[in-house]
Every structure is written in structure tokens, then in C-alpha cells.
Amino acid sequence: MSGFVISSGTVVSGDRVEKTDIAIDDGVITEVGTDIRQDGREVFDATDCWVGPGFVDLHTHLREPGEEWKETIESGRAAAAAGGYTAVVAMPNTDPPIDIGYVARQVRRSDGVRVIPSGAITMGRSGERLAHLDELWDAGVAVFSDDGDTVADGGVLRRAMEYIGQLGGVVAQHAEDPGLCAGGHMHEGSVSSRLGMxxxxxxxxxxxxxxxxxxxxxxxxxxxxxxxxTAGTVELVEAAKRNGLPVTAEVAPHHLVLDHREVASMDPVYKMYPPLRTPDDVAAVVEGLTSGVIDCVATDHAPHAAFEKDVPFEDAPRGVVGLETAASVVNMALDFGPTDFFDRMSDAPRRILGETTVGVEVGSRADLVVFRPEGHWEVESLHSRSHNSPWLGAELEGVVEATMVGDQMLWRRQ
Structure with a gap:
């Protein structure tokens, strides 16, 4: 194929928003303007669509190595592309945890959806001895997390912060006090009290x-x-930013729209961590994302097989998949225009990673998503190996029409 012309879309590049065409040849944007000639290129009609930088997910569980029946790197990349993501950060809570060799192999890959490995803060994510942070950094890790577990020991975390801070990396914390949260299955509130959980x-x-x-x-x-x-966490982050601390935050799509009343059904699809909170908490995180106190959306894509979720609520694993539905949920939950939408989904995650934001401009490698904000689709099936989604069977507003990296059209809705 000689190239593409994406025509008649609303192109979003930073603060610039304009209705125009884009020509792509050999994976590079060669023209941005109106009435671009086809010249043998394949034409993609983006009328009524936003065209902007591919989404970046800072929080994805790919399950490989160790739990490939839930998800593999390739099935996760397919799900990501269908959801408009061109890069995902893989959490290290695999079995065994992500090691140096895995990091090096993924960093070297340049085809399709980028998998950006994160590194564990402690050996085996045990919360005790620091991992080989310098080696992980040298291999290409920028984000360090024991996600799935909290680094609960303040002394260990302080040493990690001192070391990672010198390297220039980011500590990403799964905030769950083990003493306060021991044995919990859902938000502590009126619903848990009524259910005796x-x-x-x-x-x-x-x-x-x-x-x-x-x-x-x-x-x-x-x-x-x-x-x-929680509303309290939003307040803490807001105060920290006011005081000039180098703090960022993410919110998962499900926490923007669902609350703890859903778990009254005892359907394990609604079991996740953090749990679904109160309507007041939902309102607080929506306002936090709107105002920019919360920097970005991150899916916390957590695949589990049907047999694992098809058990009593208290025995089910925590987590939902989200890569393929995130953009639609955000589109429905917030009254974002194209600039704010792409900032929270694309630009802010790149800034947190320390990467240069992707511009839609001549000379840039194509890294694009075509998103129809007023389109509708029914979630009938997913590309992920696991289908533990609260949106399965639902009609969502906001359609990812195409995802493109370089000269590859990774996803195109039929």
C-alpha cells in the first residue's frame, strides 16, 4: 500500500484544532491541509471524527508471563488497538514478575502497539527488599510500581524514592493500607453493611x-x-499540587460512572480494586479529571477468565477489562471537547512517562486514532482473551473508527 489520506476530520494536535486532511506515506505524515490529492493512496473518510494522537494507557495488566489463559501480550495489543491505544504500560504483577530480559525485549519492539514495561519497586513485589532499580532503569523502565500490592513499609518506600528520584523515574503507588483493607471485598458503606460483607x-x-x-x-x-x-484522595492530590510537589494521578473509567450500588447484585463483574465507591466519590473524581487535578485516564485493564469470575462474589478475583471501552466511557462521562479529551487520554500520559507529546504535523511518524464522539456501538464481543467487562451487552457512545501506527492500520472498524 502506498499510503493513506485521512480526510475531513477534526484534527487535534496540542491546542490546535482544525478540520483538515492528513496524508501519510511510508508511515510518516507528509501533508496536513485541505484538498490533499489522493495520488494512489487509500482514503479514510473521517467526517464527524476527531483525529489525534493515539491513546496511552499507564496501567495495563497483560498477564504474560504466567497467566496466559487470561491475556497474552498479543491479545492485549489487539484489544488496545481496538480501543484506540498505541502504547500501554504493562504492570509487573506477572508470575514471575517482569524481569530485565522481558523489559529489553519489549523496548526493542517497534511494530504495532508499544508495550512499555514498568518495573517492580521491590524484589518479587514483596514490599521488603528493593529490586535492581538501576538495572531496570538502564533497560528502559521509567515507571516503578508494586501494583497489585502497596509498598506499605515507609522505610522501604523512602529508600526507593531516594533511589528512583536520582534516576529520574516515577514511583506509581497502588494505595491500599493492608491493615485497614484486610479481608475487604467492596466499598465500606451502606451496601456492604446491608449485605454483611x-x-x-x-x-x-x-x-x-x-x-x-x-x-x-x-x-x-x-x-x-x-x-x-475517593473524594479524600482528590483533595490530597490537589493540595500537593498547590504546594508544588511533583505529583500526578490517574482515574479508571469505571470509577467515573459506576458506584457501589452496583455491587448489591453480587455480580462479580463489579468486584475490583479500588472498589466502586459512593456517588459523592464518583462526582469528586469526575470533577478532579475535569479540572486537571487528576491528570489522565488509565484503564487498570485486569483480565480474568470466565471460570474465575463465575464464583461467589467473595471468592472472585478483583478487576475488569477496559482497553476497548475506555474512550467511549470517558466520552459519555465527561463533557470534554477534543482538546481536553486528547490531553487526558494521550498527551498527559506521555508527559508522565517523560516522553515528548506526539504532534499531528508534517515529518512526524503517524501515531493516530480516529474517534467518532457521537457514534454508537454495542459491546458484543472483545479482542481481549477475557470478557469481564461491566459494559458487555451495553450500547456506548463514542466509537474508535481506526488506530494507526507508522504505515500500519492496526484497527479499522468494519
């Missing part, structure tokens, strides 16, 4: 974030709060 209190998240922010003051290390779910 042990709850996960909001303070279990907030106390970890509050402690960590004091350590950021001491160390100066860049710190990222994963999957913010």
Missing part, C-alpha cells in the same frame, strides 16, 4: 497517599497515584 474503607486509600506525599516532600521523587477512587 467486609468493606474496604475510603481511608484505606487516603492514609497511604497522605503518608506517601510526606515522603515526596522529603525526597523530591516524582510520584503517581494509581486509580484514584
Amino acid at each position: 467486609v468493606g474496604l474503607p475510603a481511608v484505606g486509600e487516603e492514609v497511604v497517599v497522605a503518608r506517601d506525599l510526606k515522603l515526596v516532600e522529603v525526597t523530591g521523587c516524582r510520584y503517581h497515584v494509581q486509580h484514584v477512587s
Whole structure:
């Protein structure tokens, strides 16, 4: 194929928004303007669509190595492309945890959806001895996390922050105080009380974030709060930013629209961590994302096989898949125009990674998503190996029409 022309779309590049055409040859944007000649290129009609930088997910669980029946790198990349993502950060809670060789292999790949490995903060994510942070950094890791577990020992985390701060990396924390949250299955509140279930209190998240922010003051290390779910955490992040601390935060799509009343059904598809919180918490994280206190959307894509979720609620694993539905959910939950939408989905995650944001301009390698904000689609099937999605069977507004990296059209809706 000689190239592409993406025609008549609303092109978003940073603060610039204009209706125009894009020509792509050999994977590089060669023209941006109106009435571009076809010249043998394949034409993609992007009328009524936003065309901007591919989405980046800072929080993806690919399950490989160790749990390939849930997801593999390739099935995860296919799901990502269908959701408009051109890069995903793979969490290290695999079995065994991500090692140096895995990091090096993924960093070398240049085809299709980029898989950006994160590195564990502690050996085996045990929360005790620091991992080989310098070797992980040298191999290409920028984000360090024990995600799935919290680095609960303040002394260990302080040493990690001192070291990672010197390297220039980011500490990303899964904030769950193990003492306060032990045995919990859902948000601690009226629904858990009515069901007689042990709850996960909001303070279990907030106390970890509050402690960590004091350590950021001491160390100066860049710190990222994963999957913010409570109003209290939003307030803590806002105060930290006002004080000039190097703090960023993410929110998962499901926390923008669903609340703890869903779990009254005891359907394990609604079991996740952090748990679905109160309507007031939902309103707070929506406002946080709108205002920019919360920097970006991250899916926390957590695949589990049907047989694993088809058990009593208290026995089910926590997590939902989200790569293929995230853009639609964000589109429905927030009244974003194209600039804010692409900032939260594409540009802010790249800034957190320390990468240069991708511009839609002549000379840039094509890294694009075509998104129809007023389109509708029914979630009938998914490319992920696992289908533990609360949106399965639902009609969503906002359609990923195409995802492109270089000269590859990774996804095109039929």
C-alpha cells in the first residue's frame, strides 16, 4: 500500500484544532491541509471524527508471563488497538514478575502497539527488599510500581524514592493500607453493611497517599497515584499540587460512572480494586479529571477468565477489562471537547512517562486514532482473551473508527 489520506476530520494536535486532511506515506505524515490529492493512496473518510494522537494507557495488566489463559501480550495489543491505544504500560504483577530480559525485549519492539514495561519497586513485589532499580532503569523502565500490592513499609518506600528520584523515574503507588483493607471485598458503606460483607474503607486509600506525599516532600521523587477512587484522595492530590510537589494521578473509567450500588447484585463483574465507591466519590473524581487535578485516564485493564469470575462474589478475583471501552466511557462521562479529551487520554500520559507529546504535523511518524464522539456501538464481543467487562451487552457512545501506527492500520472498524 502506498499510503493513506485521512480526510475531513477534526484534527487535534496540542491546542490546535482544525478540520483538515492528513496524508501519510511510508508511515510518516507528509501533508496536513485541505484538498490533499489522493495520488494512489487509500482514503479514510473521517467526517464527524476527531483525529489525534493515539491513546496511552499507564496501567495495563497483560498477564504474560504466567497467566496466559487470561491475556497474552498479543491479545492485549489487539484489544488496545481496538480501543484506540498505541502504547500501554504493562504492570509487573506477572508470575514471575517482569524481569530485565522481558523489559529489553519489549523496548526493542517497534511494530504495532508499544508495550512499555514498568518495573517492580521491590524484589518479587514483596514490599521488603528493593529490586535492581538501576538495572531496570538502564533497560528502559521509567515507571516503578508494586501494583497489585502497596509498598506499605515507609522505610522501604523512602529508600526507593531516594533511589528512583536520582534516576529520574516515577514511583506509581497502588494505595491500599493492608491493615485497614484486610479481608475487604467492596466499598465500606451502606451496601456492604446491608449485605454483611467486609468493606474496604475510603481511608484505606487516603492514609497511604497522605503518608506517601510526606515522603515526596522529603525526597523530591516524582510520584503517581494509581486509580484514584475517593473524594479524600482528590483533595490530597490537589493540595500537593498547590504546594508544588511533583505529583500526578490517574482515574479508571469505571470509577467515573459506576458506584457501589452496583455491587448489591453480587455480580462479580463489579468486584475490583479500588472498589466502586459512593456517588459523592464518583462526582469528586469526575470533577478532579475535569479540572486537571487528576491528570489522565488509565484503564487498570485486569483480565480474568470466565471460570474465575463465575464464583461467589467473595471468592472472585478483583478487576475488569477496559482497553476497548475506555474512550467511549470517558466520552459519555465527561463533557470534554477534543482538546481536553486528547490531553487526558494521550498527551498527559506521555508527559508522565517523560516522553515528548506526539504532534499531528508534517515529518512526524503517524501515531493516530480516529474517534467518532457521537457514534454508537454495542459491546458484543472483545479482542481481549477475557470478557469481564461491566459494559458487555451495553450500547456506548463514542466509537474508535481506526488506530494507526507508522504505515500500519492496526484497527479499522468494519
